[in-house]
Amino acid sequence: MHNNFIRAMDAHIHLDQYTPEDQQKLLSEAAAAGVSQVVAVSMRYDSTLATHALAQAYPEQVIPAYGFHPEQPLPSEESIAELLHWIREHQDERFAIGEVGLPYYNRIEAEATGQSFELEGYIKLLDRFVQLAHELDRPIVLHAVYEDADIACDLLEKHQVTRAHFHWFKGAPHTVDRMIRNGYFISITPDVCYESEIQDLVRAYPIEQLMVETDGPWPFEGPFMGQQTHPKMVLDVIRVIADLKSIPVTDAASILYNNTVKLYT
Template identity: 45%
Template sequence: MKIIDAHIHLDQYKNQTIERIINDAEAEIAVSTNLESSKRTARLSKNYKQIKPAFGYHPEQSLPSERELAQLISWIKTNGREDAAIGEVGLPFYLSKKNQLHQPIGQYIEVLEAFIMTAKELDQPIVLHAVYDDASIVCDLLEKNSVRKAHFHWFKGSKAVAARLIRNGYNISITPDILYEEEIRQLAETFPITSIMAETDGPWPFNDPFKGKLTRPNMIHAVINEIANIKHLNRNEVYVQIFVNTRKFYFSSQ
């Protein structure tokens, strides 16, 4: 059955590892974390037809200067192919939780809105790192800028926030921890199957059946099987629906 890894940091793998895993899936949505990461992702996407690149600045780090942000957005507008996406961008939930924010949260929100506006200008999908209460702030920004093609990767949040995402027609993606994390299992049950994609967030490591294993796109098969079990749906139909969801979200312009 065909699969797409809806969120993976391929630029963080060694070249020989990419060669080993690239054919695991029909396609991989390869996200970036800063300008240099975006440039490597762009190079990889030229070498491998399976890669759809996404360019952005990951929020769980010190923010770029105004000059660096302008340089990155200018590079995206100049070098971003028509089939690219914006991401990974969002808000620093985990830094904030550890009281390790490098700048005031308002500055992170301003940077995120700059990327949201870029996504709107380029008419590209946007890949978001936004969990729990941060997801509500991001929804405010998306609604303000009339951006609807939003992918909340590895989403976690309350029933109220989940309902807002569903109401707005946003997509989420489920990771391999659905096999052992009750919170993720409940979200898979809550969201309609038409709003769900599957991802690895590789090279992020996972536990239980995946402990000690290289994170690679073929783990998506276990994710889809578990989604089918949780939602009491036909396994083959879930494979098809999640594949269709991801192609429609990321490749509908092709």
């Protein structure tokens, strides 16, 4: 693929989870390859501060998102109040709300070992973040898959938030239809290169509502086995999406890039 014609963005990466040396190296190599910007998401308060520092250090390349990742124990009221206060204090800056959502994988793991799992607290917390996205008029980055996506859709509709991005999404056809109708975006990871479920999703979802992401440093299989997850991998994702949509790679790249710019800038 001739990258000199390609401009791309990595719409979802945990940049703060890389070493400082790797952060600099990845951003520099990504820019050289045509991946001009990344959306760097946060896990909780300390991660939010780290992501904010990265956005200050690399203002041209890093679009930050601040939130609390749901695949961890619920925070205390004190710590969530601290995070929400901090986000509001910085509302004159550019950022998204995220990564927020519901703990599908932890819940499935708990239920598989016979443990009870209380989802209600996570739903209430997500409700507060959706409300915050509405209040500050920011895009929101969601970790909500399968049946959890329906709950997230309920909250987005309740608070009239339309600038929603479901990252690494998987879900039932009726949920996919609902998300398309509501204008929500999804982002596709490198697993589209070897996962038929994700390839089917790309075929079903309008390219005007698609973006590409790595979710780095999360590792991938197939052709990426054993490699450090790099923003440049979105170029492979673009190539596969172009193939699945039967359009030229340059056209796919342009649409996917413009979608991300539209949502995040």
